[in-house]
Amino acid sequence: MLELKGIHKNFGKHEILKGINITVEKGDVVAILGPSGSGKTTLLRCVNFLERADHGVINLEGVETNCKTAGKKDILRIRKKVSFVFQNYNLFKNKTALENVTTGLIVAQKLPREQANAVGKELLNKVGLSDKYNSYPCKLSGGQQQRVGIARAMATNPDIILFDEPTSALDPELVGEVLDVIKKLAKEGVTMMVVTHEMGFARDVANKIIFMDSGSVIETGAPREFFRAPKEARTRQFLKRFIDEPEYII
Amino acid sequence: MDFDFKFMIDTFFMALKGIPTTLMLTVTAMLIALPAGFFMAVVRRSKTPAASQLIAVYVSYMRGTPLILQIFLLYNLLPTVLNVLFQALHIPINIFNVSNSIYAIVIFSLCETAILEEVFRSALGTVDKGQLEAASTVGLSPFQGYIHIVIPQALVSALPVLCNTTTDLIKMTSLAFNMSVLDMTAIAKIQAAMQLSYIEAYLSIFFLYLILVLVIERIFGLVERRLRIYQKG
Numbered sequence: 097m098l099e100l101k102g103i104h105k106n107f108g109k110h111e112i113l114k115g116i117n118i119t120v121e122k123g124d125v126v127a128i129l130g131p132s133g134s135g136k137t138t139l140l141r142c143v144n145f146l147e148r149a150d151h152g153v154i155n156l157e158g159v160e161t162n163c164k165t166a167g168k169k170d171i172l173r174i175r176k177k178v179s180f181v182f183q184n185y186n187l188f189k190n191k192t193a194l195e196n197v198t199t200g201l202i203v204a205q206k207l208p209r210e211q212a213n214a215v216g217k218e219l220l221n222k223v224g225l226s227d228k229y230n231s232y233p234c235k236l237s238g239g240q241q242q243r244v245g246i247a248r249a250m251a252t253n254p255d256i257i258l259f260d261e262p263t264s265a266l267d268p269e270l271v272g273e274v275l276d277v278i279k280k281l282a283k284e285g286v287t288m289m290v291v292t293h294e295m296g297f298a299r300d301v302a303n304k305i306i307f308m309d310s311g312s313v314i315e316t317g318a319p320r321e322f323f324r325a326p327k328e329a330r331t332r333q334f335l336k337r338f339i340d341e342p343e344y345i346i
Numbered sequence: 347m348d349f350d351f352k353f354m355i356d357t358f359f360m361a362l363k364g365i366p367t368t369l370m371l372t373v374t375a376m377l378i379a380l381p382a383g384f385f386m387a388v389v390r391r392s393k394t395p396a397a398s399q400l401i402a403v404y405v406s407y408m409r410g411t412p413l414i415l416q417i418f419l420l421y422n423l424l425p426t427v428l429n430v431l432f433q434a435l436h437i438p439i440n441i442f443n444v445s446n447s448i449y450a451i452v453i454f455s456l457c458e459t460a461i462l463e464e465v466f467r468s469a470l471g472t473v474d475k476g477q478l479e480a481a482s483t484v485g486l487s488p489f490q491g492y493i494h495i496v497i498p499q500a501l502v503s504a505l506p507v508l509c510n511t512t513t514d515l516i517k518m519t520s521l522a523f524n525m526s527v528l529d530m531t532a533i534a535k536i537q538a539a540m541q542l543s544y545i546e547a548y549l550s551i552f553f554l555y556l557i558l559v560l561v562i563e564r565i566f567g568l569v570e571r572r573l574r575i576y577q578k579g
Contacts, residue, residue: 146479172485180483186476190498190576200484203494232576245480252484 097122097287098178098256103142103152103163105135112138113149114311120256120304125282126289127302127319131334134308136291137183140258143289144178145171157255179249183261185241187233193220193244194229197251205252219247223277239270243277250281257281259290275301295338299323307331354546357537361551364530365558371447371519371529375454376512382455383462388492390463391470401463408460413453414521420453421525450522454515461511469504470496502573509566513559520555530554 098120105113112135120126128136142149142163149163156177161170187196197216201207207215220229223243233241242262249257262278263271275297282288282301292298298305298319305322307315307330315328326332386405390398408416429441473496481491523532530551538547 144483146483175483175485180480182476182480184476186474186480188477188480188495189473190495190502192576199481199494200486203490204485204487234577248480248484 097124097157098143098289099153099155100139100143101153101155103139103154104150105138105142105147106150112311113142116152116308116311116313118306118313120287120289122255122287123285124287124304125302126304126306127298128289128291128306128308129293129295129298129334130308130314133310135311136308137260139308140180140260140289140291143258144175144180146180176252177255179252179254179257181242181245181249181257181259181262184265185233185238185245187241187244187248189233192230192232193225193236193240193247196233196244197247200248201251215251216247219250220244222250222280223247224273237270238266239273242266242274246274246277246281250286256287256289259288259292261291261293263292263294295323295335307334309334350541350543350546353537353541353543354550357534357547358550358554360537361530361533361554364528364533365554367447367522367527367529368516368519368558371450371454371522371527372512372516374451375458375515375519378451378455379458379462382459384466386459386463387466387470390467405460405463408457409464413457413518414524416457417453417521417524421449424449446525446527450519450525450527453525454519454522457518458511458515461514462508465504465507465511466500469500469507472503473499498573502570502577505566505570505573509563509570512566513562516558516562517555 098118100116100118103113103116104111116135116139118126118139128139130136138147141147142152143154145163145166148166152163154161154163154174156174159173161174166174188199191199194213194216197219198207198209198212201212201215202209217226217229220226223246225240225243225247228236228240228244231240233244236244242265246257246262259278263274266274271294275294278288278290278297279301290298290302300319302319305315305317305319306313307322307326307328309330315322315326315331317327322331323335323338326335386401390401392398425441425444431437432439432441477495477499478488478491481495482488486494519529520531522529523535526532534547534551538544541547
């Protein structure tokens with residue numbers, strides 16, 4: 097359903113992505129793990145052209161887009177089907193929770209306001225914010241803001257949602273509520289790619305783990321094998337903490 | 347020293363007739379400078395080559411020289427230059443027939459545009475780039491993102507400074523008498539010179555400017571309170 101082929105990205109002389117190949121099937125929950133600076137976030141941002149990759153092809157449902165030459169229309173087509181949840185939420189501060197969800201529908205897709213509001217309310221109910229329709233982001237906790245972010249990402253009815261460290265900016269007590277929402281979506285069969293440092297979440301929710309280091313995919317596998325018996329030395333080193341001290345996982 | 351209280355009151359009411367001119371200059375210059383300054387701020391933030399440098403030079407020039415000098419230069423030099431130019435090109439326009447108010451509006455607009463460019467440039471910077479990115483991920487074009495997300499927030503954060511620059515502009519227009527425009531200051535000056543009662547005349551417009559600026563501040567305060575809703579929740 098989504099296939100990334102040979103994604104390269106440089107920032108100046110610095111090579112961030114050294115040719116990434118990833119395949120995501122419908123219903124997959126792909127967790128991308130790796131140390132900071134390994135290129136996880138950049139990869140995710142390249143998928144919906146928040147960054148433009150220098151080389152590579154994105155195949156979304158059989159339609160191939162060349163990252164280097166993609167025009168406005170190609171980018172728009174991908175963005176319609178691929179939505180994004182940001183690490184620091186990036187909610188529209190001048191809009192209420194409901195407006196945050198509906199702005200894309202009303203402004204970009206020209207949906208009538210009532211219809212958009214109905215969709216928006218349904219999605220906010222789904223993420224457990226039925227009492228926060230008219231709250232502005234500044235009045236919401238981090239966890240609530242991120243849940244609005246997730247509702248906004250779902251509003252366009254995307255084929256795949258990209259999560260960029262969705263819980264990294266949250267204090268520990270609020271991580272759970274956001275992960276619960278993501279779990280719920282995963283159970284419903286929403287396809288997603290999640291960059292995360294939450295090992296427990298990756299192990300329990302993802303059906304595919306991708307481990308990246310310094311711009312390359314080091315290891316790919318099902319969570320069970322990945323966490324129990326990582327093949328690569330670099331992976332073992334990364335997972336050392338989690339393997340040696342299992343009590344930290346839970 | 348005899349303080350001619352009646353003269354002061356009389357001048358006060360005479361200078362009232364200058365308010366429309368003062369306000370006309372302020373409002374017109376503001377209406378021209380707001381979109382122009384905003385546009386320049388956007389261009390400069392986008393770092394468009396050549397254009398952004400040009401704007402930077404323009405802003406430095408306007409900010410780096412006294413307004414009174416700009417007035418003298420533009421008001422005295424420009425008509426002469428244009429006149430020579432028009433005659434050379436056989437364009438049948440008599441530049442000296444152009445109303446003084448037009449010169450005043452041009453010079454105040456030029457000056458205010460430079461000021462507002464800086465105001466908007468910093469105001470646009472207060473809206474984090476992430477929101478524009480988020481707008482693009484839900485399908486908004488950069489233009490729509492600016493209209494719905496960035497500009498409303500930038501305007502709100504610019505409001506206190508906008509209030510400042512508007513009141514500054516009102517006070518700046520008092521220099522219009524240098525271009526023989528009959529604003530509040532010009533009327534008071536003429537009265538003062540006729541009666542040789544300078545203190546009374548100046549005191550009268552002193553209060554007039556004060557009242558005018560207080561009213562403007564109040565209006566901005568009300569607008570700001572309305573627009574800031576989202577920051578209070």
